[in-house]
Amino acid sequence: MVNQSSMDAIFKxxxxxxxxxxxxxxxxxPLSVxxxxxxYQMSAPALSKHLRVLEEAKLIKRRKESRNVIVSLEPHSLKVLQAWVQKYTKFWNTNFDALDKLLSKK
Amino acid sequence: MVNQSSMDAIFKxxxxxxxxxxxxxxxxxPLSVxxxxxxYQMSAPALSKHLRVLEEAKLIKRRKESRNVIVSLEPHSLKVLQAWVQKYTKFWNTNFDALDKLLSKK
DNA sequence: TGATTGATTAACCATACGGTTAAATGTATC
DNA sequence: GATACATTTAACCGTATGGTTAATCAATCA
Structure with missing residues (x-):
């Protein structure tokens, strides 16, 4: 479960x-294409390719609705990503209060 | 602060x-090279390039110690990454208990 | 000093990536 | 049924990526 190549796909x-x-x-x-x-200042095919990459990483879902395609967030992969990051951050989270404040400003 | 291209570098x-x-x-x-x-089943230059990529993303630091190079984790970028992920996960974190359990098993 | 060792840089190669334009595929509308 | 619209697929192109080998650099050792 949660193998290497799916982590690759998420990060990529x-x-x-x-x-x-x-x-x-x-x-x-959800938003339509x-x-x-x-x-985005790019052609429709370029955007479509980006959507495909996100879809294959299971970060979004696409469903067709009449002539349009509706894009919605697929939370699963973000959860997987969060779990990965958490592994390395949870131990020393408390030691970076200054940075925490800095980040919360933006 | 935390611009696009540095996020690119971290994810890449x-x-x-x-x-x-x-x-x-x-x-x-910290570990020496x-x-x-x-x-790793690859040449020394290949490994060295990987270290460079990590270094440029500010995920690690390299310091020379006599003939060896010591690699250490640089927590900053992982914190930045965590902040990015948190933005999208914190709102619906509680809705994925089943997945949480699944992830904690591995 | 000369040889050896640990690591990086340089040059190169095949494949992947992000964009393009042109063509194809549904789906709606006249 | 023909036309227009929203989107994807196909084919292509330049650049980036991850690997290689050969050469270089710096530090230790005999």
Missing amino acids: ALADPTRRSIIERVSSG EVLSPY | ALADPTRRSIIERVSSG EVLSPY
């Missing part, structure tokens, strides 16, 4: 600013 | 299983 998917931005936008609720599209 | 660095494994090994304490090396 999130290593692109466009894809992180999509996650950001979709995190408040049509609504999503104008935010 | 961790998108490779060798590099995540290095983080894993170094997370319990010499000690690290035999775990």
Whole structure:
């Protein structure tokens, strides 16, 4: 469970600013590709490819609704990611109060 | 603070299983490249490149000690990563108890 | 001093990645 | 039924990535 290649897929998917931005936008609720599209200065196929990468990493789901495609967040992989990160952060979390404050400002 | 390209670097660095494994090994304490090396079926230059990627993402530090190089974890970027993930997980964390249990088993 | 050792840099190679345009696939509308 | 619309697939292109071997650098040892 939670094998190497799926961790690869999750990290790779999130290593692109466009894809992180999509996650950001979709995190408040499902959005159609049509609504999503104008935010990105790239062709429709380029955006579609980004969505595929996110989908294969199980970070989003796509479902067709008449002519449109609705993109929704798939929380599972973010949970997996959180678990990975937590493994390395939980032990010394308390030692970084200054940084915590800094990060919470943004 | 915490700009896009540094997030890119962090995610890209961790998108490779060798590099995540290095983080894993170094997370319990600093290790020399010499000690690290035999775990990986690749040439010394290949390993050195991985270390560079991790270093540029500020996930590790390298310091020279006589002929050896000591690799140590640099917690800052993991904190940044944690903050990013937390943004999307904290709201619905409580809804995934089943998954939580599953993850804690491994 | 010369040889050996630990690690990096340089140059190269195959494959993956992020973008493009053109064509194809549904689905709605006239 | 024809046309238009939303999206994906196919084919292609330049650059990035992860590996290699050969050469270099710095530090120890005989």
